Each structure stands twice: as structure tokens, then as C-alpha cells.
Amino acid sequence: MAKVYITDRIVNPDIERDILGDDVSLEFDNNAEVLMVWRQHVDKDFIDQFPKLKAIQRYGVGYDRLDLSYAKSKDIFVSNNPAYCTEEVAQTAMAFILNCSRKINYLDHFAKENFEKWQQAVTPPTRRVSSSTLGIIGAGRIGATVCNYARALGYRVEYFDPYLSAEQVARLDQIGAKRIEHLEALLNQADIVSLHVPLTADTTEMVNESFLHSMKFGASLVNTSRGTTMVHPDVFLSFLEAGHLNQLMLDVLPEEPPTHCSFINMWLEPPSYLKGRVLINPHKSYFSSESAIEMRQTAAINAKRVIDGLSPCFVVNH
Secondary structure (H helix, E strand, O other): OOOEEEOOOOOOOHHHHHHHHHHEEOOOOOOOOEEEEOOOOEOHHHHOOOOOOOEEEEOOOOOOOEOHHHHHHOOOEEEOOOOOOHHHHHHHHHHHHHHHHHOHHHHHHHHHHOOOOHHHOOOOOOOOHHHOEEEEEOOOHHHHHHHHHHHHHOOEEEEEOOOOOHHHHHHHHHOOOEEOOOHHHHHHHOOEEEEOOOOOOOOOOOEOHHHHHHOOOOEEEEEOOOHHHEOOHHHHHHHHHHOOEEEEEEOOOOOOOOOOOHHHHHHHOOOHHHOOOEEEOOOOOOOOHHHHHHHHHHHHHHHHHHHOOOOOOOEOOO
């Protein structure tokens, strides 16, 4: 009888079986002691199907689809995979940030439209990175890694995160990243703003009209965190048209896959003034061949701890 039930997405649990052997299964079994979860919503009704449940192991980092408080009331551990895809997301964000500074995507479109003039065509100004201020919202694992990358490249880095420990703040101080106490102050002065926040009540729909108004005129926005940190994307249109928002780089959207709306239609067939200024990826910043393997290994090793009678690592509800 399998003790670990993989609820969704994993088609071939070969990596998990290397670690857990016959204790892992893709077949529903209400005698399972550990659930390994990818996208499954784990609420009270789902949990109650497993009377022997000891732990819920999330494959990824986020756990907003899991009922932490109910699991805790049943003495069920909930663990995530906090180091998963840190490099991948941070590197994607950094690529977006550099794109904002050096206008690589924009200049590709510009070259196509000015083919005959080529280098002689007048381009909008670009900035040396050492003259630019990067504002990081959320300086946890991923945000702090972006701070490190950006400082190495010469950006002035400021960050807003009221939840960091003194030790985390000290590490960022050492690389020259400056802590800003108020979000609005960071938005007022950053040339590029990059979001690296978990989805919470405070961060849900934080990117709204007021947020965009607070951004420095001509600044750019990068979001590789969660799509629902933003309101409906049509909010961006007037800010892009007015030039208040220079460039918009997104790996996530509030609705995925997106449905047609004014913003999505503009992205699909941009008017000339917007070409190269909006870049959208299909929520893939987390992925690499290496991260996919590492994620599954780490989750399986943590599940095995529970089967072996040990407490799991990375518990988020105790």
C-alpha cells in the first residue's frame, strides 16, 4: 500500500520512485500519509478524504492553494520547496530588467521599421545601468538574488520589504542595496520596478491605478511573481499610451491563459508607438531542465522524512 499520493501533473514518477520506492503512487488512496501537490487545491474537503494524512508537500514555492490553518488544526504538516527555481526566476527578471535599460526588444522592432536608415535612425534615449535606480519589491530569496545580480552589473538598487529579518537586511546592506521604508517612496524614484512578492492579502491586486500613478514618469515595470498581484491588465493601457509607463515586462498575468481584452489585443497587434515596449512570457520563468529535476528530488526527499518518522523540512504552517 502506497503511503505517498502524487495528486496531479506528474505523469511518470520515476524521480520520486528513485527516492520513495513503492511508497509512492499516482493512484488515489485515502490511506495516504503524505500528499505531493502541484496545482491541486487542497481545502478542508480534500484533506478530509485522507484520515491518516501526516503531511502535505508542495512541489513549488507558493502555497496559496493550500488550507494551512485547517491542516494545522489536524496536526498535518504543510511544506513547500523554498529554493525551487530561485536562479531561474531571478535570471528571467534580470533579463527583463536589462531589456528595459538597453531596449533590446524595442530596438529589434525599431530596426525593422527603419531598415533603410539603420544606425542613422534617431532612437529614443537609453540609459547606462549605473545611472539607473532599480526598485525591488520583495527581497526574499528571489528578490535578494536579483539585488545581487543587479549590483554586480552596476545598478543602484533600492528595495521595499517590511518583513525581512535583521540578518537579511544586513546581507543586503553589505552589497550596497538600500532599504526603503515606504513603498510609495520607492515607486517615486525607481527607473525600473521589479516585483518579487508572494501572493497574500496585502499583495493581491497591489499593482493598480494608484500604484502606477505613484511610479516615476517614464519608469518601467517587471513582474515575475504572481499574476494576481495585478488588477485587470487593461489598467496599463493609458499609462503606456501617455508614456508614464515606458516598458512593461511580464511573466505572469491575472488570468492564465489570458482571454482577449483590450490589453491582450494591443500586445498581439501593437500600434507603432507600443512596438517593443511590452514583452509577455507564458509564465515560464520558473522552468529549466535542472530546476524541474531538483524540484521533484527535494519534494520526494522531504516526503521520505515523514515516512521515516521524521519531521519534514520547510514547514509553513507550524
